[in-house]
Amino acid sequence: MHDSKEPRPHTGRRRNEAARRAILDAALDLLADADGAPVSVETIARAAGVGKQTLYRWWPSKGAVLLEALTDRAAQEVPTPDTGSLREDLRALATATFETSQRPPSAPALRTLVREAARDPHLAELMGEFTKTRRAAVRAVLVRGRERGELPAGRDVELLVDQFYGFFWYRFLLGHGPLDRDTAVRLADSLIE
Amino acid sequence: MHDSKEPRPHTGRRRNEAARRAILDAALDLLADADGAPVSVETIARAAGVGKQTLYRWWPSKGAVLLEALTDRAAQEVPTPDTGSLREDLRALATATFETSQRPPSAPALRTLVREAARDPHLAELMGEFTKTRRAAVRAVLVRGRERGELPAGRDVELLVDQFYGFFWYRFLLGHGPLDRDTAVRLADSLIE
Amino acid sequence: MHDSKEPRPHTGRRRNEAARRAILDAALDLLADADGAPVSVETIARAAGVGKQTLYRWWPSKGAVLLEALTDRAAQEVPTPDTGSLREDLRALATATFETSQRPPSAPALRTLVREAARDPHLAELMGEFTKTRRAAVRAVLVRGRERGELPAGRDVELLVDQFYGFFWYRFLLGHGPLDRDTAVRLADSLIE
Amino acid sequence: MHDSKEPRPHTGRRRNEAARRAILDAALDLLADADGAPVSVETIARAAGVGKQTLYRWWPSKGAVLLEALTDRAAQEVPTPDTGSLREDLRALATATFETSQRPPSAPALRTLVREAARDPHLAELMGEFTKTRRAAVRAVLVRGRERGELPAGRDVELLVDQFYGFFWYRFLLGHGPLDRDTAVRLADSLIE
DNA sequence: ATTTAATCGAGACGGTACGTCATGTCTTCGG
DNA sequence: CCGAAGACATGACGTACCGTCTCGATTAAAT
Structure with a gap:
């Protein structure tokens, strides 16, 4: 090696x-x-x-x-899709997130990393920085959609972001359900009705 | 002591x-x-x-x-509310879940426990048993609601369960957003539209 | 090479x-x-x-x-007296051996050490190295004496060495009899008649 | 078994x-x-x-x-030979002692026992009782010999007893020299000149 | 004939020490 | 001054025995 x-x-x-x-x-x-x-x-x-x-x-x-x-190996640029359609943007984000997480060497390494973060507050904080960018991308897409009226007025964007990533991490770490393309689409659709 | x-x-x-x-x-x-x-x-x-x-x-x-x-101290019976309204049941579940998690001695202990589980596969498995019951409660409520026609036909129940608990754990562990009663209601509502 | x-x-x-x-x-x-x-x-x-x-x-x-x-503290040089008289040499060795063993911190430490050696084969071997030098000194004195004709021809030197140290350790560990100067002299004399 | x-x-x-x-x-x-x-x-x-x-x-x-x-298995009676000759008696005792110690199951068990005694003061005391009888046998033989004039007047009987058993245990525990019949004879002879 | 009492196998208990492992800091040396 | 090597104090790990204690069953002796 x-x-x-x-x-x-x-x-x-x-x-x-x-x-x-x-x-x-x-x-x-x-x-x-x-x-x-x-x-x-x-x-x-x-x-x-x-x-x-x-x-x-x-x-x-x-x-x-x-x-x-x-x-440092992963492409660090987080793409913020902007197709003009909230649904499409969200689907794209979910699909990309799920796919990246499944591809080696990411998957097992990421899992280990999170395990370590659970013990190491310093790492947890760093992970926070790391995820902040990704949360921002989802938030941006949602805000843009809301401005276009694709999201009912009362919807709490932060809540949706956490639903998005909460779902992702939950399945990723526990591994009890798929994180495939179909699931990505369903999750995206579910968030905006 | x-x-x-x-x-x-x-x-x-x-x-x-x-x-x-x-x-x-x-x-x-x-x-x-x-x-x-x-x-x-x-x-x-x-x-x-x-x-x-x-x-x-x-x-x-x-x-x-x-x-x-x-x-062993916590009341282990997981209540499955059955008010006849999916919205009410789900709100009740979310509220109860969030509240329990915030009350001492649960909160810090639970956080420690999850941290340990991240390192200890055996504990992780045990935690799985523990959460299975709670997942079942949410699932039951959703299924009952679907049978009453309160949930659009196409909705994937497992997806919703994972959104529910994914959101909860995400916020609980990261602590970046509230887990109060209002949030519980919004989450419940968000899941069924 | x-x-x-x-x-x-x-x-x-x-x-x-x-x-x-x-x-x-x-x-x-x-x-x-x-x-x-x-x-x-x-x-x-x-x-x-x-x-x-x-x-x-x-x-x-x-x-x-x-x-x-x-x-490492004890003077490691084992003196081999050479007075020209077997009797004197042997008396000197016995006296020195007995005296050293009685002087603190040697005595209790040595006793503990032997106790440990009884359980620890590795230590026993190390002790063997340690005692080999001292046995050699006694042997040398005896051989020199034999060459001078002070020891009857038939005498087995190894037997005498073991009588010397056997007696010493026996009394040292069991502590039922004195290891004083007088005893040293009597032992020495006893070995060569 | x-x-x-x-x-x-x-x-x-x-x-x-x-x-x-x-x-x-x-x-x-x-x-x-x-x-x-x-x-x-x-x-x-x-x-x-x-x-x-x-x-x-x-x-x-x-x-x-x-x-x-x-x-409890070994014949506990300690024979005190009385041939009328100190030399013969002592030879007999030494020979018997050496032989018994070599015969299974005695040898390894006895070695273990002594090892344990080094750590266990209680056992050490018990062993003392056990050996007292055997010391007494050697002492009796020597005293009898002295009374018959076979031992020079100045000889210290306790010193000789300790040479006898000191030699035996030393060789038995360290195992660096033989404990055969010939050695027994030489030891006996060496003690009385 | 019924108690009573001590023995037995079993094994949980509070401890002490073992020898191994990983952590994060410190020290030495060659380049 | 950097980088490799590795010694260092710390402290948790899981295991092995120690000697004490309590069970529940068993059986001989005392009532």
Whole structure:
């Protein structure tokens, strides 16, 4: 995997990009392999062929490493569809969210990450940052739809956003129901009647 | 707390109910005090004035103790309201769920418990049993409503159940939005239009 | 030859000499205070202000710690008297052996150590190394005496060595008879008639 | 061996001799199998098909069980040879002592027993009783010899007794030298010149 | 003949110690 | 000054025995 035996060259006093990559790659691999089981700092360091201190020097916590490992590969741009139709936009968002979450290496790694976040307040906060953007996308779509009159006046946008993501995380973490394209459409439709 | 100095009497070769109670009480107290922070087996044992082995003898995992600590006190009967109106039933369920979750000692203890479940597959499974009953109540209400024609034909009951509990857990764990009576009503209404 | 493994350049933090000393000092104190009673690893670690792991890192067993604690202070040079007279040499050895064993902190610590060795095969082996040197000294004196004709030809040197140390340990551990200077002289004389 | 499945019959309020036998037999077996390794009370009880309390009811300590296990089978009469010759008597004693100690099941069991005694002061005391008789035999032989003038006047009998048994235990426990018939003869001769 | 009382197997109990593991900090060295 | 290596204090983990205690069944002795 990353166990090429020729040692990484040191880079003296600048940050070693190769070490950073090795760490993130190792972390992502472990995150994915673990599928929920905890990932220790020592394991990451060993797998990356790196000292623990190098981890602690550059990231404030294990969670931060894991989060970055997961996110730096994923396309970070969160698309905010704007088709002119609330229904279509919402369907697109739901479909994209569900699909991304199912594709490796995301799925197991993400699950592990959330498990870790449950224990690590720091990581939880970072995850909050991470999800804020995505919540904003859903909110934007809803607000736009409401302005176009596609949403009854009384509807609470925050409530809908939480229904959207609440449903998603619930199914994602418990895994008791599908997160397929059909479900995405039904969820989107359900939210706007 | 439980530090009455007269020692618990032994009960011979039968399980000692007093020890069981002491453990569950101690666990619940710690669970509540911790508010999310992990609770160690040693701490529970010490607080209960009990040897660790007594814990391991009767519960397969720490999580199992915590879950039982939380649930054996709570009224376990899950009420399934049946007012004849889907809207009313659902509002009642949501209101009850939210309220219970906010009342001490439940709230912090429950949060800790879920945190632990994120790490402990065994506990996760036990939690699944625990929530199954509650899901069933929501499902029953929805099915009854559909049979009365209060729910549009195409609606997917499982989807709605997951929206209900997904929303609840999402807000409960993240704590970024209220779980008050008003929210309960809005959620209930939102689910059936 | 170049097939020797490149010696690891020993990067990494060095062994903490202060911790080593603290452990050995604590162990010796406890060994002496215990006077035969078992000494636990946890106690040593706590007394030394050290993590248990630090003990397990550097010593293969508790016994090894105890032995080192006892021996690193004692002058390890075993004097081999050579007065030209077998009788005098043997008397000197016996006197020295008995005296050392009675002087604190040796006596109670040594007793504890032997008790531990009875349970810990690893320690027993280490003790064997430790005593080998002392046996050698007695043997050397006897062989020299035999060469000078001070020992009847037929005498078995190994037998005499074991009589010497057998007697010593027997009295030392059981404590039913004195190990004073007079006894030393009588033992020495008894061995060579 | 002792795992006949038909349960021992109860004997009501009298001590159950069958249980006593089962315990001693199991203890001796374990003592022999262990060859130095510790033998736990629970193990004895389980092997004997007996409750722990039955052990603690009849013996003050684990050591007492082990000692009785070892001794009740052995012929307890300690022969005091009286041939009229000190040399012959001493040779006979040494030979008998060495031989008994080598014969199964004695050897490994005895070794284990002594190991335990090193930790258990109670057992050590019991062992003292046990050995007192044997010491007395050696002492009697020596005294008789001295009265016959076979022992130089100045000789200290206690010193000789301790040389005799010190040598024996030293070799027996450390196992670095033989305890055969020839050695017995040499030891005996060495003690009286 | 009916109590009474002690034994037995079983095993739960409160403890102590074990040896392992992971955490996050600190220290040393080579590049 | 960076990066690898790894020692360090801390503290939880789950296991093994310890010696005490209490059961419920059994059976001999005392009433």
